[in-house]
Amino acid sequence: MIATLQRPAIDVVARLREIAASGSRxxxxxxxxxxxxxxxxxxxxxxxxxxxxxxxxPTVTRFCRALGCSGLRDFKVxxxxxxxxTGRYIRPAGREGGAPQLIAAGAHSAIETxxxxxxxDDLARAADLIVAARMVRxxxxxxxxxxxxxxxxxxxxxxxxxxxxxxxxxxxxxxAAAAEPxxxxxxxxxxxxxxxxxxxxxxxxxxxxxxxxxxAPGSHLAAAASLVFPFRIDExxxxxxxxxxxxxxxxxxxxxxMSVAERIGAxxxxxxxxxxxxxxxxxxxxxRLPLGD
Amino acid sequence: MIATLQRPAIDVVARLREIAASGSRxxxxxxxxxxxxxxxxxxxxxxxxxxxxxxxxPTVTRFCRALGCSGLRDFKVxxxxxxxxTGRYIRPAGREGGAPQLIAAGAHSAIETxxxxxxxDDLARAADLIVAARMVRxxxxxxxxxxxxxxxxxxxxxxxxxxxxxxxxxxxxxxAAAAEPxxxxxxxxxxxxxxxxxxxxxxxxxxxxxxxxxxAPGSHLAAAASLVFPFRIDExxxxxxxxxxxxxxxxxxxxxxMSVAERIGAxxxxxxxxxxxxxxxxxxxxxRLPLGD
DNA sequence: GATTCCATGTTGCTTTTTTTCATTATTGAG
DNA sequence: CTCAATAATGAAAAAAAGCAACATGGAATC
Numbered sequence: 001m002i003a004t005l006q007r008p009a010i011d012v013v014a015r016l017r018e019i020a021a022s023g024s025r026x027x028x029x030x031x032x033x034x035x036x037x038x039x040x041x042x043x044x045x046x047x048x049x050x051x052x053x054x055x056x057x058p059t060v061t062r063f064c065r066a067l068g069c070s071g072l073r074d075f076k077v078x079x080x081x082x083x084x085x086t087g088r089y090i091r092p093a094g095r096e097g098g099a100p101q102l103i104a105a106g107a108h109s110a111i112e113t114x115x116x117x118x119x120x121d122d123l124a125r126a127a128d129l130i131v132a133a134r135m136v137r138x139x140x141x142x143x144x145x146x147x148x149x150x151x152x153x154x155x156x157x158x159x160x161x162x163x164x165x166x167x168x169x170x171x172x173x174x175x176a177a178a179a180e181p182x183x184x185x186x187x188x189x190x191x192x193x194x195x196x197x198x199x200x201x202x203x204x205x206x207x208x209x210x211x212x213x214x215x216a217p218g219s220h221l222a223a224a225a226s227l228v229f230p231f232r233i234d235e236x237x238x239x240x241x242x243x244x245x246x247x248x249x250x251x252x253x254x255x256x257x258m259s260v261a262e263r264i265g266a267x268x269x270x271x272x273x274x275x276x277x278x279x280x281x282x283x284x285x286x287x288r289l290p291l292g293d
Numbered sequence: 294m295i296a297t298l299q300r301p302a303i304d305v306v307a308r309l310r311e312i313a314a315s316g317s318r319x320x321x322x323x324x325x326x327x328x329x330x331x332x333x334x335x336x337x338x339x340x341x342x343x344x345x346x347x348x349x350x351p352t353v354t355r356f357c358r359a360l361g362c363s364g365l366r367d368f369k370v371x372x373x374x375x376x377x378x379t380g381r382y383i384r385p386a387g388r389e390g391g392a393p394q395l396i397a398a399g400a401h402s403a404i405e406t407x408x409x410x411x412x413x414d415d416l417a418r419a420a421d422l423i424v425a426a427r428m429v430r431x432x433x434x435x436x437x438x439x440x441x442x443x444x445x446x447x448x449x450x451x452x453x454x455x456x457x458x459x460x461x462x463x464x465x466x467x468x469a470a471a472a473e474p475x476x477x478x479x480x481x482x483x484x485x486x487x488x489x490x491x492x493x494x495x496x497x498x499x500x501x502x503x504x505x506x507x508x509a510p511g512s513h514l515a516a517a518a519s520l521v522f523p524f525r526i527d528e529x530x531x532x533x534x535x536x537x538x539x540x541x542x543x544x545x546x547x548x549x550x551m552s553v554a555e556r557i558g559a560x561x562x563x564x565x566x567x568x569x570x571x572x573x574x575x576x577x578x579x580x581r582l583p584l585g586d
Numbered sequence: 587g588a589t590t591c592c593a594t595g596t597t598g599c600t601t602t603t604t605t606t607c608a609t610t611a612t613t614g615a616g
Numbered sequence: 617c618t619c620a621a622t623a624a625t626g627a628a629a630a631a632a633a634g635c636a637a638c639a640t641g642g643a644a645t646c
Contacts, residue, residue, distance in 0.1 A: 024624065039300070042370055045602060056626045061604060072603065073633095077335050080370045081377035084409050099555075100408035103547045107404050107540070115393040142586025143447045147440055151539070154436045190586045242448070242547040243584070247400070247540065254396045254535040262392075293435025293483045317593060339634060349595050354635060365634065366602095 012078045015067045023066075026055040030063050034079070042080045046072055106244035110233050114248045118229060118255060126212050126227055127259035130161060134182035137204075138165040139172045139197050145188035148214070148249035152186055154292065155257035159268040169196030176200035181208035186256075190233070190245045192219020201225055214252050301510040301523035302410035303361040305371045306402040307537055312359070319348040323356050327372070335373040339365055361525050378405045396535060403526050403537035404544045411522060411548060419505050419520055420552035423454060427475035430497075431458040432465045432490050438481035441507070441542035445479055448550035451568060451584060452561040462489030469493035474501035479549075483526065483538045485512020494518055507545050 013035075020031035033053040034041040041049060050057045064075040130136055136156055140149030146167035156163035166172045173196060176185065185204045187197050192215035201211045201224045213225035222228045229252060233245045261268050313324035326346045327334040334342060343350045357368040423429055429449055433442030439460035449456035459465045466489060469478065478497045480490050485508035494504045494517045506518035515521045522545060526538040554561050568584055 026625070043300070043367070046604090047602080057602090058604075058606095058627090059625065062625090074336065077369065077373045080373045084374035084377040099548055099551045100411060103544055103551065104404050104408040107544060107547075108401055111397050111400050115397040118393060140586075143444075143584070145586050147444060150443075151436075151440060155535070194586055242551060246444070246543060247404075250539060250543070251396055251400060254400075255392055258392045258396065258535060293433075293438050293487055319594065338632080340632090350633090351596090351635070352594060355594090 011082070012067055012069070012075065013082045019063075019066070026053070026059045027063055027066065029053045030055060030060065038079055038083050042076050042083065102241055106241065107247040110244035110248040111251045113233065114231050114251050115255070117231070118252065122227060122229060123255060123259050126229075126256055127263055129184050129210050129212065129227070130156070130186075130256070130260050131263045133184040133210075134162070136161055136163040136184050136186060137175055137179075138163065138186045138188070139167075139176075139200050140165070140188035141167055141169055141172070141194050141197055142189070144190055144243060144246040144249055145194070145197075147246060148188040148253050149186070151250060152188075152253050152257065155253065156260065158272055158292070159257070159261050159264050160271045161260065161264075166200075169194075172196050172200040173203065176203040176209075177207070179204035179207040179209040183207075183209040185209055185211045187211060187213045187215065187221060187225060188249055189213070189215045189219070189221050190243075190249070192216040192221035194221070197221060198224050214249060300410060301361075301525055302407045302541070303371060303524070304403050304406040304526045304537065304541070305360055305362070305368065306375045307399050307526060308360045310398070312356075319346070319352045320356055320359065322346045323348060323353065331372055331376045335369050335376065374409060375402060375405065378409060399535070399537035400540040403541040406526070407524055407541045407544050408548070410524070411545065415520060415522060416548060416552050419522075419549055420556055422477050422503050422505065422520070423449070423479075423549070423553050424556045426477040426503075427455070429454055429456040429477050429479060430468055430472075431456065431479045431481070432460075432469075432493050433458070433481035434460055434462055434465070434487050434490060435482070437483055437536060437539040437542055438487070438490075440539060441481040441546050442479070444543060445481075445546050445550065447585065448546065449553065451565055452550070452554050452557050453564045454553065454557075459493075462487075465489050465493040466496065469496040469502075470500070472497040472500040472502040476500075476502040478502055478504045480504060480506045480508065480514060480518060481542055482506070482508045482512070482514050483536075483542070485509040485514035487514070490514060491517050507542060 016031045016035055019027050020035060021028075023031060030049075030053045033049070040052075044052075046057050046060050050060050053060075061072055064070075064072050067075060069075040069078060136152075138149035138152040140146045146165075149165040149167060153163045153165035164175075166175055176199070179185065183204065185201060187201050189197050192198075192213075198221050201213065201221060205211050205224070205226060210227070211225040212227045212229070213221050214229045214231065215221045215225075216232055217228070217230035222230060231248055231252070233243075233248050309324045309328055312320050313328055314321075316324060323342075323346045326342070333345075337345075339350050339353050343353050346353075354365055357363075357365050360368060362368040362371060429445075431442035431445040433439045439458075442458040442460060446456045446458035457468075459468055469492070472478065476497065478494060480494050482490050485491075485506075491513045494506065494514060498504050498517070498519060503520070504518040505520045505522070506514050507522045507524065508514045508518075509525050510521070510523035515523060524541055524545070526536070526541050565584060
């Protein structure tokens with residue numbers, strides 16, 4: 001059956017609405033039930049659906065055909081896709097309906113932006129610095145940046161790189177003052193204008209440390225660092241909308257950590273295996289789980 | 294009819310890639326075939342699929358189970374939804390895709406998965422609980438989960454909700470022992486099997502607190518909580534690939550925080566304006582920047 | 587070399603879906 | 617009003633799809 005390949009674009013939801021308004025008795029009931037609970041419709045077997053709409057099973061099949069689908073299976077897939085793209089709620093369910101879409105869209109574009117624009121050479125250079133470093137200190141303050149700093153520490157220690165994160169401004173300054181050649185500091189800041197981080201980076205460089213920064217181009221932090229990954233994420237004006245910058249910071253941290261891991265190679269694998277092994281002691285199907293929950 | 298079958302968010306695409314890289318012989322072939330032509334996979338019957346991948350039919354069923362689906366039907370629906378939303382990110386099937394592509398693809402599908410599958414009613418319920426709470430305590434340990442817990446605290450205090458995060462297992466236990474009605478605990482765990490978090494949740498509930506959990510369906514943590522947002526983002530064995538679970542946790546936290554913000558409304562806006570105002574004192578173009586760097 | 591375990595296939599059963607055919611509304615011309 | 621003609625619907629059986637139980641063979645382990 002080659003017909004599988006021919007999948008004409010059908011807006012099932014539109015057809016459903018049409019039929020709900022002007023179809024035969026059974027078809028109307030079916031359409032209404034499906035629109036009322038599309039999630040159920042995509043999962044339930046034909047007898048459940050028929051029962052719920054108080055029609056017979058063949059009626060359901062005929063109904064699907066009338067919608068332009070090849071049968072119930074095809075209909076379910078189309079409905080699932082419609083629900084997935086249109087949003088879970090086919091019926092408008094208030095302001096909240098769009099929240100997941102908003103968040104997803106912001107996150108997607110932030111991630112695409114940084115993944116697409118990151119400079120591979122700079123990334124390689126940063127990874128080389130970190131692999132060669134005696135120790136890495138990650139600085140970040142303010143929420144998103146501190147999260148990224150903590151994350152970098154988590155990622156690096158698993159690879160056997162000595163790493164610490166400092167989200168406390170005073171501690172940032174103190175550790176920077178104790179820096180020396182061989183230390184690499186990694187600074188995160190969305191604005192690039194967090195005083196403690198800028199000063200910590202400047203101080204650390206003064207004492208011979210290398211400084212990598214993920215921050216806004218042209219900012220003071222960018223000027224203070226020796227290797228900059230510039231990025232700018234549009235925040236938008238909706239104050240309730242969460243900032244997608246966190247996703248960008250996380251993605252960049254992932255890329256850096258992955259580059260470092262590739263350079264370290266086998267020893268890193270062994271170290272992570274060990275971590276996983278200990279995790280497995282207390283959890284049976286640890287294989288399926290990430291390092292570190 | 295409350296029999297809304299709990300449909301945990303499962304990142305099928307990430308898992309498919311995982312298996313395509315490091316699964317058993319048959320599973321690899323299946324995953325490869327599906328990734329190569331997901332449209333076919335969503336429509337073909339089990340025998341076609343088995344034939345194409347040169348495996349037996351039960352192998353296909355087992356494969357779907359291994360992916361976290363209840364069976365082939367469930368898998369098809371999930372795949373269809375993934376294709377409908379993240380379609381263009383599915384392609385980088387080969388290992389040759391660079392690190393940025395891998396990371397972006399994993400993040401995209403993780404985010405889509407949780408944004409698409411989260412139960413809006415449960416989300417509303419959780420937000421109501423938090424708005425009404427005297428205090429919120431966020432628990433998470435192990436890296437990804439602790440990040441999410443910290444993030445929730447950051448987000449909630451900006452809205453004027455009293456919130457604290459505890460990533461230290463002992464502190465989790467102690468704060469839980471001091472719980473009482475009016476306290477809402479929010480627990481994060483990818484595995485759902487972190488002892489300190491499970492026990493903290495159980496203890497807190499014992500003393501009358503409500504417990505919301507973002508965790509794996511069927512886990513002990515899920516059993517202990519009063520309101521569960523089930524999700525499964527599988528990690529597999531590709532040790533260098535960063536876990537996309539963090540993106541999923543972050544996205545769910547975003548959704549929860551956004552729902553809370555919408556409920557609080559004007560007072561939250563005023564509070565955030567104040568925070569921004571103070572931020573602006575030290576930073577000229579704060580308008581373009583997110584709250585909290 | 588024996589044993590255990592794991593992945594996979596074979597067979598047959600259950601569930602789900604569709605077809606076939608009979609029955610019941612519905613409509614409109616006489 | 618009545619009687620086809622047609623459309624809509626349902627019951628039952630057939631077909632298809634999916635799945636469980638068990639069997640087998642080969643790799644890992646002792």
